[in-house]
Amino acid sequence: MHRIKTRLALPTAAALFASAQIAMGAPIRFSIRATDAAPPLAGTIFLDLIDGDGMAGSSARVTDLSLPPTAMDGPVSPLLPDGFLLTDEALISTLAFATANVYEGLAFTLDAEWIGDGAIGFPDALVLGFTDADGIPLFATADPRGENVFLILSAAGGENYVPAPFSLSVREPGSEAVPEPRSMALFALGLGLMGALAVRRKRGLAVLALLAVSAGAAAAALNDVTGQITLDKAPLVYNRATRTFHGLVTVRNTSASVLGAPMYLVVSGLPAGVSVNNAIDLTVDGKPMLKLPVPQNGLLPGGAIPDFLVRFHNPDKLKFSAVFRVLSFSGALPPDPGEGGKSTLAGIDANGNGIRDDVEIYIAANFGHSEKLREALNQMAVSTQKGIVATTVQQSMDAANADMRSMECLRYVSPGSKAWKSLEAVSLNTPDRIRAWEAHEERLGGKVFPSAENEKASCGFDPDLLNN
Amino acid sequence: MRMRTLLPSLLLFSQAPSLFAQGSCTQVSAVVYFGNGVGSGVTTIKSAMASLGDLKSDVKGSLSSDEQRKYSFKLAFNHSGGKLADVIETARQTLGNEWPTLLVALILRDARLLSLVPDEAKNGFNDFLTNRTIQEMVAPGASNSDVDTQVQSYESDIGEGKKVIVVAHSQGNVFANLAFQRLDANSARYFAIVPVASPESFVRKNLVGHVRFADDLVIGGVELAKAAIGLAVPLAVNDEDDVDADFLSHGFSEAYLADPSSNRFIVQGVISTVAGLQNPPGGAGQGIITVTLTWGANPDVDLHIYEPTGGHVFYSARTGAFGYLDVDDVTGFGPEHYFASCESFLTDSLAVGRYRFGVNYYSGSSPETAVVTVKTPTSEITRSVVLSAARGSSGDNSMVPVADVVVSRSAATGAFDFSIQ
Numbered sequence: 001m002h003r004i005k006t007r008l009a010l011p012t013a014a015a016l017f018a019s020a021q022i023a024m025g026a027p028i029r030f031s032i033r034a035t036d037a038a039p040p041l042a043g044t045i046f047l048d049l050i051d052g053d054g055m056a057g058s059s060a061r062v063t064d065l066s067l068p069p070t071a072m073d074g075p076v077s078p079l080l081p082d083g084f085l086l087t088d089e090a091l092i093s094t095l096a097f098a099t100a101n102v103y104e105g106l107a108f109t110l111d112a113e114w115i116g117d118g119a120i121g122f123p124d125a126l127v128l129g130f131t132d133a134d135g136i137p138l139f140a141t142a143d144p145r146g147e148n149v150f151l152i153l154s155a156a157g158g159e160n161y162v163p164a165p166f167s168l169s170v171r172e173p174g175s176e177a178v179p180e181p182r183s184m185a186l187f188a189l190g191l192g193l194m195g196a197l198a199v200r201r202k203r204g205l206a207v208l209a210l211l212a213v214s215a216g217a218a219a220a221a222l223n224d225v226t227g228q229i230t231l232d233k234a235p236l237v238y239n240r241a242t243r244t245f246h247g248l249v250t251v252r253n254t255s256a257s258v259l260g261a262p263m264y265l266v267v268s269g270l271p272a273g274v275s276v277n278n279a280i281d282l283t284v285d286g287k288p289m290l291k292l293p294v295p296q297n298g299l300l301p302g303g304a305i306p307d308f309l310v311r312f313h314n315p316d317k318l319k320f321s322a323v324f325r326v327l328s329f330s331g332a333l334p335p336d337p338g339e340g341g342k343s344t345l346a347g348i349d350a351n352g353n354g355i356r357d358d359v360e361i362y363i364a365a366n367f368g369h370s371e372k373l374r375e376a377l378n379q380m381a382v383s384t385q386k387g388i389v390a391t392t393v394q395q396s397m398d399a400a401n402a403d404m405r406s407m408e409c410l411r412y413v414s415p416g417s418k419a420w421k422s423l424e425a426v427s428l429n430t431p432d433r434i435r436a437w438e439a440h441e442e443r444l445g446g447k448v449f450p451s452a453e454n455e456k457a458s459c460g461f462d463p464d465l466l467n468n
Numbered sequence: 469m470r471m472r473t474l475l476p477s478l479l480l481f482s483q484a485p486s487l488f489a490q491g492s493c494t495q496v497s498a499v500v501y502f503g504n505g506v507g508s509g510v511t512t513i514k515s516a517m518a519s520l521g522d523l524k525s526d527v528k529g530s531l532s533s534d535e536q537r538k539y540s541f542k543l544a545f546n547h548s549g550g551k552l553a554d555v556i557e558t559a560r561q562t563l564g565n566e567w568p569t570l571l572v573a574l575i576l577r578d579a580r581l582l583s584l585v586p587d588e589a590k591n592g593f594n595d596f597l598t599n600r601t602i603q604e605m606v607a608p609g610a611s612n613s614d615v616d617t618q619v620q621s622y623e624s625d626i627g628e629g630k631k632v633i634v635v636a637h638s639q640g641n642v643f644a645n646l647a648f649q650r651l652d653a654n655s656a657r658y659f660a661i662v663p664v665a666s667p668e669s670f671v672r673k674n675l676v677g678h679v680r681f682a683d684d685l686v687i688g689g690v691e692l693a694k695a696a697i698g699l700a701v702p703l704a705v706n707d708e709d710d711v712d713a714d715f716l717s718h719g720f721s722e723a724y725l726a727d728p729s730s731n732r733f734i735v736q737g738v739i740s741t742v743a744g745l746q747n748p749p750g751g752a753g754q755g756i757i758t759v760t761l762t763w764g765a766n767p768d769v770d771l772h773i774y775e776p777t778g779g780h781v782f783y784s785a786r787t788g789a790f791g792y793l794d795v796d797d798v799t800g801f802g803p804e805h806y807f808a809s810c811e812s813f814l815t816d817s818l819a820v821g822r823y824r825f826g827v828n829y830y831s832g833s834s835p836e837t838a839v840v841t842v843k844t845p846t847s848e849i850t851r852s853v854v855l856s857a858a859r860g861s862s863g864d865n866s867m868v869p870v871a872d873v874v875v876s877r878s879a880a881t882g883a884f885d886f887s888i889q
Contacts, residue, residue: 273587275583275584275585275586276584277564278564278565278566278584279584280566280569280570280581280584282580282581282583282584286580286583288583288584313586315586315588394889397847397849397888398887400513400545401846401847403513403514403517404517404543404846405846407514407517407518407521408521411521411525418578418579418580419580420514420518421514421573421576421577421578421580421581422573422578422580422581424511424514424572424576425569425570425572425573425576425578425581426569428511428568428569428572429566429568429569430568431556431568433568434511434556434568434571434572437511441511441512441513441547442547444513444545444547445545445546445547445614446544446545446546446547446613446614446615446616446617446618447545447617447848447849447850448501448542448543448544448545448617448618448621448848448850449517449542449543449545449847449848450540450541450542450543450843450844450845450846450847450848451520451521451524451540451541451542451543452845452846453540453845454883457881457883462880462881
């Protein structure tokens with residue numbers, strides 16, 4: 001791993017960056033404070049050095065502080081004659097500044113050294129944010145992660161979300177401060193220059209793997225298209241309230257082909273104890289998949305999915321190095337109904353095949369590797385949905401008997417399969433659907449359901465004619 | 469109760485069931501019901517169906533193919549009267565945006581989806597659900613009237629010469645015990661329970677003992693809770709969960725069927741119970757469709773059947789084109805019984821179509837309630853009809869309809885489909 005000792009994506013620094021050699025190794029002075037008088041507001045300012053790549057080697061020397069830190073956490077050591085050294089020996093190292101008036105802000109001089117180029121995991125970064133005593137952000141900012149941080153400084157480029165009434169000034173120590181609003185303009189310019197340096201954008205592994213192949217011409221198959229895209233990753237930030245780490249991924253189609261929707265971001269490389277927050281899709285080998293917001297007609301050549309949020313639950317603050325792949329569908333699937341598919345009990349069935357479209361996509365994405373399993377689950381999706389929309393005892397009985405057949409069919413095509421559990425959980429994906437199911441089961445209380453003798457005959461299709 | 473003459477010539481049951489995809493022509497000698505526990509009160513039925521499938525698979529795996537054909541399996545579904553509100557509120561607070569899906573995954577213990585849920589969220593919620601399950605068992609909210617439908621099915625099966633064994637799990641034991649108390653005295657002789665993880669302190673009818681794990685946290689919790697309020701504690705611990713696939717050591721499939729010694733008890737318990745019960749006299753015939761009518765103390769309610777080709781089967785025309793009114797009662801309570809024979813379905817394509825079942829209140833002096841249980845190889849229903857006044861023979865041609873069974877047959881597979889409407 002080569003070392004990049006860098007000036008950050010900051011106005012003056014970026015300008016220096018453009019002239020290359022003097023960009024390296026020179027400290028930068030940051031100052032954030034409110035320009036307008038405001039009633040004092042107590043809070044805590046955090047400076048977090050967050051490791052994004054799972055390796056050690058990055059560090060931040062923070063000196064000439066305008067406030068003394070009131071707490072520190074992780075691998076932080078004092079520097080003489082003043083200041084602190086934060087390293088990425090742990091996932092996160094923190095300097096905290098509890099203050100009676102956060103509007104007075106914080107000024108510090110930073111000399112950072114970053115390893116890596118962001119190709120592995122996320123870029124390491126220093127993150128600055130203002131929170132209350134409970135870790136809740138005090139000010140709304142334009143941070144696309146929704147975490148309302150002020151500044152993110154990394155080898156991947158700086159991100160400046162300092163909100164009014166605060167202003168940011170950046171300068172080389174000993175030089176004149178760059179005043180507002182020029183500093184902001186320069187900051188933006190600096191980001192652009194950093195982009196040109198292409199530190200942040202890294203291409204994923206060029207591996208094309210066919211994950212699922214369907215014999216049916218119209219059947220959908222999920223393919224690995226990681227070799228046809230680039231993945232840009234922006235640093236992790238830490239949410240103290242939820243104890244989750246949030247990063248951004250931008251996916252761009254660099255191939256000459258349209259990549260079919262839906263598309264999924266597969267996250268792997270996570271140690272036990274680190275999970276992707278709120279994923280509900282899984283690959284065949286159990287890796288979490290996040291559904292990317294792709295237009296219904298797919299991701300066109302050159303098209304991008306910008307700033308897709310990936311949240312990691314990591315309460316033990318374990319270092320990790322996330323590995324990403326992108327999967328894309330080929331073949332016929334209905335459009336993803338998204339949130340619109342949750343507004344009614346019935347949901348959306350645009351292709352009119354009797355299967356709720358969100359469930360049909362889920363089955364194809366999660367169980368599409370087996371034609372028999374997929375068809376058995378599609379049958380169960382229909383019988384489950386009958387139970388969701390049932391309003392009479394007769395309808396609930398019909399639905400439950402159909403569900404018995406679906407369970408028997410699943411047992412025939414995949415003995416011991418527990419896939420019905422995931423399917424039921426995904427089918428009951430709104431409060432109204434759960435309540436409807438509760439009413440459905442209440443109508444079934446005390447009823448008797450015979451088990452059919454021939455499980456194969458319980459399939460509404462001939463499983464023996466399917467390939468796998 | 470006096471029964472009119474049985475039609476002996478009708479008791480020729482085909483032993484050539486291979487033509488029937490559902491295998492329903494085999495003479496069944498025992499019906500094994502699975503009586504599920506109610507768990508957390510929601511999303512229970514597919515777990516119950518899965519448990520029934522596992523039980524069936526394991527029991528059949530211990531039987532010869534000839535013996536296998538003598539068993540049939542059914543789910544006696546129990547539903548909790550518990551409310552969802554507190555579960556939903558807890559899930560909303562702790563499980564994030566996808567909480568409905570993750571809530572169901574937690575209740576079902578879906579290891580696949582739960583791989584996406586942080587341990588701390590899982591642990592906290594599991595504690596909550598476990599406590600809720602224990603509370604439900606100490607002070608159940610389910611309606612006891614639900615048991616009545618199950619009792620009708622048990623009595624109908626016994627009337628057709630089948631022994632009834634209920635493998636009851638967890639709170640399913642409460643319902644099974646209650647069902648035994650409501651069985652008529654004759655039927656009760658051919659009925660027994662195999663208790664698994666029972667919260668009850670007794671079992672009403674049992675030939676083989678019970679099983680309870682020492683580390684069953686739910687029943688252990690029930691024991692503590694019941695002892696604290698002076699109630700009799702559950703049946704004693706007599707086994708250990710050596711598999712530990714279920715952190716509660718309580719699930720039917722996940723714990724009690726997974727553990728070898730417990731599995732052996734349940735499977736052999738079923739087989740031994742079948743062997744130990746006497747054969748019911750079987751006054752009623754088995755068929756591909758059967759209908760059992762019972763009522764109260766008034767002398768006579770009659771069962772009427774219209775077969776697909778229009779034939780009207782009733783007390784004065786007991787032999788139809790495809791089935792028979794083989795039990796007719798005029799002294800109160802019933803049963804009356806009709807069955808469509810397997811032979812008809814094997815030999816006569818006209819046997820498919822719509823069967824209409826109804827009742828006529830023939831004689832009596834007060835309002836009467838008729839209870840009709842309709843059974844097919846893939847569906848079963850019990851309905852009650854209140855009859856205000858007896859109509860004598862004037863009602864013979866204007867029966868009160870109760871249920872239709874529509875039979876169709878797949879041209880491709882030959883399988884019959886039965887829809888009760």
